Structures are given as structure tokens and as C-alpha cells.
Amino acid sequence: MAAATTSQPTADFRPEGAEIQDEERARAMAGEPPFSRGRPDRNPVVDSLRDAVIAAVVALALFAPLVGLQTTPLANGLGVLPRWGDVAVIVAVVFVGRLLLNIFVWKSSTPVTESIARFFNEDEVRPRDWAAIAIIAAILVAIFFGGGSLTFIPAGITSVGALVALLALIVFAVAIARKFVGPHMPDLPYGRILGALFILFALALPAITQIWFPQQSRYFLDQAIVILTYVMLGWGLNVVVGYAGLLDLGYVAFYAVGAYSFALLAYYFGLSFWICLPLAGVLAATWGLILGFPVLRLRGDYLALVTIAFGEIIRIVLINWSDFTGGPNGISNIPRPSFFGIAFERGEGGFADVFGLAFSPLHRIIWLYYIILVLALITGAVAAQLRRLPVGRAWEALREDEIACRSLGINTITTKLSAFAIGAMFAGFAGSFFATRQGFISPESFNATESFLILAVVVLGGLGSQLGVVIAVIFLNTVFELRELAEYRMLIVGMAMVLIMVWRPRGLISTRQPSAFLKERKAVSADNVGQGHG
Amino acid sequence: MEYFTQQLINGLTLGSIYGLIAIGYTMVYGIIGMINFAHGDIFMVGAFMALIGLILVGVTAATPVLILFAALFVVLVGAMAFTSVWGWTVERIAYRPLRGSFRLAPLITAIGMSIVLQNFVQIVQGARVKPLPPIIKGGIPLMESAEGFTVQISNIQMIIIVVTVVLMAVFSLMISRTSLGRSQRACEQDARMAALLGVNVDRTISLTFVFGAALAAVAGMMFLLYYGVIDFFIGFNAGIKAFTAAVLGGIGSLPGAMLGGLLIGLIETFWSAYFSVEYKDVAAFSILAITLIFLPSGLLGRPEVEKV
Numbered sequence: 001m002a003a004a005t006t007s008q009p010t011a012d013f014r015p016e017g018a019e020i021q022d023e024e025r026a027r028a029m030a031g032e033p034p035f036s037r038g039r040p041d042r043n044p045v046v047d048s049l050r051d052a053v054i055a056a057v058v059a060l061a062l063f064a065p066l067v068g069l070q071t072t073p074l075a076n077g078l079g080v081l082p083r084w085g086d087v088a089v090i091v092a093v094v095f096v097g098r099l100l101l102n103i104f105v106w107k108s109s110t111p112v113t114e115s116i117a118r119f120f121n122e123d124e125v126r127p128r129d130w131a132a133i134a135i136i137a138a139i140l141v142a143i144f145f146g147g148g149s150l151t152f153i154p155a156g157i158t159s160v161g162a163l164v165a166l167l168a169l170i171v172f173a174v175a176i177a178r179k180f181v182g183p184h185m186p187d188l189p190y191g192r193i194l195g196a197l198f199i200l201f202a203l204a205l206p207a208i209t210q211i212w213f214p215q216q217s218r219y220f221l222d223q224a225i226v227i228l229t230y231v232m233l234g235w236g237l238n239v240v241v242g243y244a245g246l247l248d249l250g251y252v253a254f255y256a257v258g259a260y261s262f263a264l265l266a267y268y269f270g271l272s273f274w275i276c277l278p279l280a281g282v283l284a285a286t287w288g289l290i291l292g293f294p295v296l297r298l299r300g301d302y303l304a305l306v307t308i309a310f311g312e313i314i315r316i317v318l319i320n321w322s323d324f325t326g327g328p329n330g331i332s333n334i335p336r337p338s339f340f341g342i343a344f345e346r347g348e349g350g351f352a353d354v355f356g357l358a359f360s361p362l363h364r365i366i367w368l369y370y371i372i373l374v375l376a377l378i379t380g381a382v383a384a385q386l387r388r389l390p391v392g393r394a395w396e397a398l399r400e401d402e403i404a405c406r407s408l409g410i411n412t413i414t415t416k417l418s419a420f421a422i423g424a425m426f427a428g429f430a431g432s433f434f435a436t437r438q439g440f441i442s443p444e445s446f447n448a449t450e451s452f453l454i455l456a457v458v459v460l461g462g463l464g465s466q467l468g469v470v471i472a473v474i475f476l477n478t479v480f481e482l483r484e485l486a487e488y489r490m491l492i493v494g495m496a497m498v499l500i501m502v503w504r505p506r507g508l509i510s511t512r513q514p515s516a517f518l519k520e521r522k523a524v525s526a527d528n529v530g531q532g533h534g
Numbered sequence: 535m536e537y538f539t540q541q542l543i544n545g546l547t548l549g550s551i552y553g554l555i556a557i558g559y560t561m562v563y564g565i566i567g568m569i570n571f572a573h574g575d576i577f578m579v580g581a582f583m584a585l586i587g588l589i590l591v592g593v594t595a596a597t598p599v600l601i602l603f604a605a606l607f608v609v610l611v612g613a614m615a616f617t618s619v620w621g622w623t624v625e626r627i628a629y630r631p632l633r634g635s636f637r638l639a640p641l642i643t644a645i646g647m648s649i650v651l652q653n654f655v656q657i658v659q660g661a662r663v664k665p666l667p668p669i670i671k672g673g674i675p676l677m678e679s680a681e682g683f684t685v686q687i688s689n690i691q692m693i694i695i696v697v698t699v700v701l702m703a704v705f706s707l708m709i710s711r712t713s714l715g716r717s718q719r720a721c722e723q724d725a726r727m728a729a730l731l732g733v734n735v736d737r738t739i740s741l742t743f744v745f746g747a748a749l750a751a752v753a754g755m756m757f758l759l760y761y762g763v764i765d766f767f768i769g770f771n772a773g774i775k776a777f778t779a780a781v782l783g784g785i786g787s788l789p790g791a792m793l794g795g796l797l798i799g800l801i802e803t804f805w806s807a808y809f810s811v812e813y814k815d816v817a818a819f820s821i822l823a824i825t826l827i828f829l830p831s832g833l834l835g836r837p838e839v840e841k842v
Contacts, residue, residue: 058619058622058623061616061619062616062619062620062623064616065582065583065586065587065616066579066582066583066586066654066655066658066659067658069586069589069590070658070659070660071582071585071586071589071659071660071664072660073662077665077666077667078585078589078664078665078666079589080586080589080590241638245637245638247638247641247642249645294823294827295823295826295827297827298826298827298830300637300638300641301568301569301637301638301641302569302781302826302830304569304641305569305774305777305822305826306822306823306826308774309774309819309820309822309823310819310823312774312815312819313815313816313819313820316812316813316815316816317816319812320812320813448770449649452645452649455642455645456646459642463638487656487657488653488657489653490649490652490653491649491650491653491654491657493646493649494645494646494647494648494649494650494652494653495646495650496646497642497643497645497646497649498627498628498643498646498647498650501628501632501635501639501642501643501646502627502628502631502632502643505632505635505636505639
């Protein structure tokens, strides 16, 4: 794989004919003068300036009303509060940013991005490439220290800067490591090594927190549980979106089915977590089949809309069917999981008593942590194995070209249904874990935003990549934990989704290793994946 | 009977608003074959633009009629203009770089854009609902039942229906008569061929988004005047329902979008009136699923041919 910072990540593996496709695409996309990539007969600096001015004017039109005039309740109805300072700052940032990008990347004959690619790909490093790296580092530092002056972005921007700088550092470090290690060990399975390290770290986490951070132990474990829950959901959705290419925007509905199955079974029949866990999975999978059967013949984008509608329908039903589901108040007092029949309680017969320990609420947290760790690992292992089975190969084939699949005799309906149901089953497991961990569930936990969040995890990590999901969840969880960013959470998620799609459509970890191959392994680049009407 | 007539009027009003939004979906789908999921949020941005404009000009129900209408017109044009810039920018940032990418990519950025718009407006304008005192009051009583139930069409309802009809007429003329409309239809049929024949495809697509956003802004302003309260989240439900309308009418067809909008408005209103208010969204969403499953080409659409 090429270095992580190249603009064309899979340039090394371009199939025959890709150049022609590229030329065609470039021709079809050639825009009007302000947005074309600079003509040779024009002065690039003047051109850049012109373009930056236009961008600034557009930014002014965009932000002047919405940012510049805030509607606020006054004594006599609504009034507007002017904030022209913020608008000026935003417009200035757009102008300067666009100008710099124009001069150094878009309209330059030697774009900085190419210099960086050369830096990481070629043996010889020219001084100018070092200069490019230095400039980028300087810009990152400027973002890091320069923000914080907007009234509607208090301390948040510095945190964003810190995160961006951190990410860039990691990417740089990985790229540099590859540059120096790569030639010596070309077949090193980076993904597997990293994955194994993650698992070892996860297994040892309770001990680590106990030894080094006894005070924050509870906090770290809670965070780890949340991360693992989302990793599990992400891996489940990855089967549907990443492998089978079905955009399911109602995934949270199955999560809700799992959670409510357990909660209602416990409430009405007094069943325990360990009996309900498989039942919740089965019920969620059944719902996946019921909902999937009629809609899976639809085209990809219609499917997305229908699944979002289903998700909303289930949520509305949960809210309004008060007699059965408790309505908006939800269900409380959901039983906690026991340790092979021993409850985590104070006093006689409790976990601490049986094992002769001093009672600590932490025992239950650690137990929950290991439950979700095992559940997540099972999900990951099953998903990884399924991918190598015939059904997994059929999913991937379906994702790439549905018509070809049909003509080769793959039953598209059952193939899609199996992906849908298996994804739903994992969501069901995760849902019943969520219910038992919280002890309380209400329909508000299962709104469309949650679906988008899980989708964002899969998209950011790289459709089909398991390690990518883990990295994306950890990144998003960090964003979500920064208190200054509380308001900007979903904004950052949305922006990240757009940026990643524009910059690296296959996600952070974007090589797709075909699971079946002839003679030699080749990465599938986005270029030879046709725009089929699947 | 009187109750029914009243609901019919309400449904037509709501349907007009959905229809205006649905046009944006249907045009974009027709020309580049993608669902612009962020369109519902463009509608929301339009409503906010209208709200800011109305507060700035400071009209109230007590303003003399002529001045009031002039002010509303100015606000409407302003909201359309500023919202169009948003529509244009969304296309430029999130969709244009992805032409020729894999199938799900533009849909994912559209969802990302929708999240961005919602949260951006929430941050800069506040999460609380924005109430606007009614500006256009009064109405015309049409008939009265024996029990004293008066059927009336309010002035704002008339304005909404009239504005929608006028805009639809202007818009249809534009599509069928002007050179812009011709290039739009050409791009819809075959973008590459149109480009070879000298149509500026990029500009045509951009303009499609601009017009879609302008109509969504009209819908936003009508929504604001009709209901008198908006928040940053109105785009989600309205977007899905308008998309349902576009699909029901046959996606890609302009009269279809209007017809679908009216039908969805009527169904939702009658469902709330005769069955249950709580499940009115379920009704609309179910229609989406049912239409897509049993009538994927809609009422007035052409069946889609899969080509290899």
C-alpha cells in the first residue's frame, strides 16, 4: 500500500485502463474557470487570489445570516443578536485557508501533497520535501494555538487542533515506520500485529487500571465498556454495510429490539440475562428477516431510506405503546447479569462473600467489561470467518456488482437477507447487553442519531475493515469525552464523514484484500469498482 | 362533512409544502441519480433564513397589508437567495468530488452533510424552539355545520396554496421553455452526451441544487408562517416525508413530486384527524416502504431500466 498521506491511496495497484477512466472523469468534471485547476496561461498567484476572494464571498453569504444574526428570545418575542466578529473571523479563515491551499496544493505545479508522497515513497528525499513537511507542521501548530477567539467556539477549537495534530502525528509516524521498515519486511502483517496488541491490552485492562490508576479505574472501565459496545455494533453493521454493501440506516432498530426483548422478557417472565441473551439475538435476527425480506430487492439508496423509516417506526411504536413497553418512561430495574448464578450483591451469598473478597461495586463493572469483551470478540471472529466462507464471498461480490452476481447464479435475495439478519443478530446481542448494563432503557436511546453514529464508525474506519472500526470508535469516543467539545460532537462526526468520503472514500484503512484470489493477491482500488445500479 | 372539508384544506396546505420540498429531491435524483439526503435540512436552513429575515424587517400582524406583503416578498427573496448558496455549497463540497466514486459514497456524504447542517444550526442558533407570533391572521369562513363547526380557509393557507401553484407554474415553464431547462433535461437523459454537445454539465447540476434549495426555502418560510414555530430538527421528518412524496409521485417527475406531496399531506392530515395523531409519522413512513416495494416507479414515473 502507498503511504497514508498520498492523495491517491491505491496508486500502486492501479488496474489497467484506470488512467483512461481517470481522464474521462477529469474531462467530465472540468468546472468553470474559478474552480478549474488553473490554466497554464494564467498567473497562478493571481488565479489563487481570485479564487480565494470568491470563496470568501461565498463564505460571507453562507455565514452572515446564520452566524452573524443569532435569534434570541427577548422580552417582546424573538430578537436578533449580531455577531459580526465571528463572521469576520470565519471569512478570514476561509480566505487564508483557500489561498494557502491554492498556492501550495491546487494551483501549484509542484503540490505539497506530491512532495509528501515523494518523501514517504522514494528513497531520496529532497530539501523541498522537508520544507513541505515543515510547513504542514507549522500550519498544524497555528491551528493548535491560533483558535479559541470565536465567541461561539470557546475552548473547543484548541481541542480539535490537538486531536487533528495527534492524528496527523500518528499517520506520519506510521508512514515513516513503513518507509524504513517496509523495504526490509514487505509482508509484515501490520493489521494482525496491531489487532493482537489491541486484544492483549483489552484483556489486561482491568488489571492495568487497578495497578496504575486505582482512582479512575471505574471511569476507565466504563469508557472501555462503551467503546467495546460500539465496536461490537460497528462490526455487526460492517457485515451489512462493509461486506454486503447494503446501507442500513435503521440499524439501531435491531439494537432496540435486542434491548427491549431482554427488558420485556425479564419484566414479564422474570428471565435472567443469560437466557435472554441468545433469545434477544434470535428475535433481532427474526426482525431483520421480517423487515429485510420485502425491502432487499430495492436499490441501494432506496434501501437506506426505507431502513431509516423502519427505525423510526419502531421507535415511535416503542414510545406510544405505553401499556406494553412503558412508553417514553422506558423500563427500569432490568436485572443485572450474575456470575454463574452468583449475584453481585453485598452480604450473604453475594460475589464478594463467596470468594472471600471485600465488597466492591467494581467487581460487577469488571464482569460486565469481560462480558462485552467476549461478545465483541465473538462478533469480530464470526464476522472475519464469515467473510472467508462462500456466503461472505457472495456478499463481497454482491457489493461490487449485483448484476454480475445474478448472472452468475447467486441468489441475491437470500444472500442479502443473511447479511441483514446476521448484522441484526449482533445488534440484538449488543442491545441486551446495553439493557443489562444500564438497568434502564427508554426509546430515546434508540433514535436515528444513534444509527448515524454507528454508520459513521463503519465509514470512518473503512467499509469492511475490522481494525478500522476499532480505531474510529476510539477516536470518536475521545472526541465525545472532551467536555469542551460537548456541543460539537455530532458536527465533528458529520464533518468527518464528509471529509473521509471525499479524501479517502474507502475509509482510514482502505485496502480491500479480496478474500478469494487467483494466483496473487491484489488490492481492489476504488477505480475498478463500477457504478453499478445494484 | 364539514370536518372532512376542513381537513381537506389543511391537508392541501401541508401537501403544498411537502410538494415544494419534494421537487428538490426529484430534480436532483433525475439529474445525478442520488438521494440528496441533506435536502430536508436545506429546508430547515431556509426556514431559519426566513425567521431571521422576518425579525429583521420587524413586521407584525398589525402592519398595513401592502407594506406587510412587500416585506414578506423581500424576506422570501432573501431567504431563497441565501439558502441557494447553501444548496450550491453542499453540492460543491460533498457531492461533486464524488462523481464517479462508488455507489454509496455520495449517499454517505449526504447523510454527513445532513448531520453537519442540523448541528451547525443548533450550535449557532440555539437548540430551543423558535416561536414566531402569527403575522398573517384571519380567514374566510366557507360553511357552517348545524353544530356550529365553521369550515374556514385561513389567509395563510390561501397564500401557501397560491404561492405553490404560481411557483410550480413558473418552474414548469422554466423547465420546458428556457435553454436552462433544456440543458437540465438533456443532462437528465445522458450527462455525457450532453457534455459532448456543449452543455455545461457541472453548471447545470449546480443550478439544479440552487433551484431545489430556493424552493425548499419557500417551503421553509411557508412552514414558519403556517406553524409559527421551528427548530433545528424540522428538516429530518419533513425531509423523509418529502422524499416519500417524490417517490410516490414517481421520482424524476416534477408533476409527480407535486402530486405526491399533496397525497402525503392529505394522508397525514386525514390519518391524524380520523385515526391517531401519535402514529401519523408511522403512516407516512409506511407509505414510503409500501410504495418502494410495490410501486417503485411511482404514480407518474417511468420504470427504471437496469443497464450493464
